[in-house]
Amino acid sequence: MTIASKKASLIALLMIGTALTACSKKPEGGEAPKTDAAAPADGVKVGVLQSLSGTMAISEVTVKNAEMLAIEEINAAGGVMGKQITAVVEDGASDPAVFAQKASKLTESDKVSTVFGGWTSASRKAMLPVFEKNKNLLWYPVQFEGNECSPNIMYSGAQPNQQALPAFDWAKDKGYKNYFLVGSDYVYPRTANLILKKHIEGAGFKVAGEEYQPLGGTDFSGVIAKIRAAKPDLIFNTLNGDSNVAFFKQMAAAGMTPTKLPVMSFSIGEQEAQAMGPSLIEGSYAAWNYFQTLQSPENAKFVAAYKAKYGADAVVTDPMVHGYLDVYAWKAAVEKAGDFDPAKVRAAAVALDPIPSPLGPAKFAPNNSLTQTAYIGQADPAGQFKILWTSKAPIPPEPYDPLAFPGKTCVIP
Known part of the structure; x- marks a missing residue:
């Protein structure tokens, strides 16, 4: 709590x-x-x-x-x-x-x-x-x-093939090779990060660390110490809810603002940016299938x-x-x-x-x-997201990632 x-x-x-x-x-x-x-x-x-x-x-x-x-x-x-x-x-x-x-x-x-x-x-x-x-x-x-x-x-x-994996494809193209995964401790962050790890390692890149906090958790001192020691190129952030407020504030206090250490978030959008304070996440990235700026x-x-x-x-x-x-x-x-x-x-x-x-x-x-189409956006001073990247076409959904869950398919009669 x-x-x-x-x-x-x-x-x-x-x-x-x-x-x-x-x-x-x-x-x-x-x-x-x-x-x-x-x-x-x-x-x-x-x-x-x-x-x-x-x-x-x-x-x-x-x-x-x-x-x-x-x-x-x-x-x-x-x-x-x-x-x-x-x-x-x-x-x-x-x-x-x-x-x-x-x-x-x-x-x-x-x-x-x-x-x-x-x-x-x-x-x-x-x-x-x-x-x-x-x-x-x-x-x-x-x-x-x-x-x-x-x-x-x-x-x-x-x-995941419509949000997390397009974010990784974008990060690869930008030259990021060393990733740190931070998430809330429940099924979505852990499974999304499992999929990301499979693809990061499959591309020959490194997962520098992986840390979880309880949903609603606010003490990130230990996580931040591990991030500092790992020196990643990019953080994939699957925190949810108001834990993001504490995480970004404590990262800024440690001198690791998004402009110094890039963060790609999967659960921060325009509303969260406004509630947190746009200055807190300015310069950070988000992956979604919609931004208000469309x-x-x-x-x-x-x-x-x-x-x-x-x-x-x-x-x-x-x-x-x-x-x-x-x-x-x-x-x-x-x-x-x-x-x-x-x-x-x-x-x-x-x-x-x-x-x-x-x-x-x-x-x-x-x-x-x-x-649906995938987008990568970057937070601006007003808490809106400038769209930096758009998938070439709408992406068909794949419920089961073939690297993480080989052989599983979804068939609904």
Whole structure:
């Protein structure tokens, strides 16, 4: 757990940087989405399950906001098959056990048609048996470690071959040969780093060190001492949540700012940059499948809509856009299937034509994962990311890395 002063500071930053739904403006042309468990007779219920408290709130509150914005827009445009959406919002509290409990409540007691949410792989893996048992469908919006394939989860976040490995390809091209891996101690960082190690060593390069801290941990003195001794060329950072605040502050205090020792992060986006303070990560790198700085009419429309609802200073991130896309993809799949049944919706989702989105045209592959473009960005003084590199084409998802998990494939009947 974080110490009291860190938590107080983080809460203050979040209150400044993020306007929560309860105090948001209602957009013109539609009613705010309902958040009670009772849907009207002509409506349909969905679950929205994110961490609204705890160490992951720094990242997940705004994903919830984006999902709610999509629901509100859809309701204002007439709903789904003529039905208004009622969102049942729950707090996963940054605790996998709570996520499992709330997933059970949503699917069994509230009888929602589908659920949007989750961030950490620990939370997703805790929810997975619930969705498989109850034959419901979770739309998961965050990059993850792969090595999983379920008919009851739509994985719109990046697989490793769409985020971590493109970051390594970029680093190779830049001449980096000596890497240090730092992560939170749970399944995503450990598995992502296993995959990275296989590729780093396969290229004849060196892993100078590998260190983990508990999720929410704030003491990086030992880790930083090992980094200093190892003298890496680049740090791959798979820390999540507010541990990043402590890590970057303590690295700066040790004289290892991102301009002196490059850091490539996989879970820091625009929202985290604002909450942490842009100066703290200025010059560092991030790998995602979306940055707010992407230039397209669809992205400009989304950013404007989000700012109109949550404030002119609000920023948007990759997981937020994926959460927003997930709601629209569910709507399109329901309408293609002509039914709210989760199995029929899943089958329709992977058969959809590309969906216009802030990411660009988005399409789910038969393995329930999204085909998407990879980007490398560098943090600027305002906490935005200048895009330095773009993959040559959208990258098909590979749930199982062939070096780390040879012979494993994903086939969903």
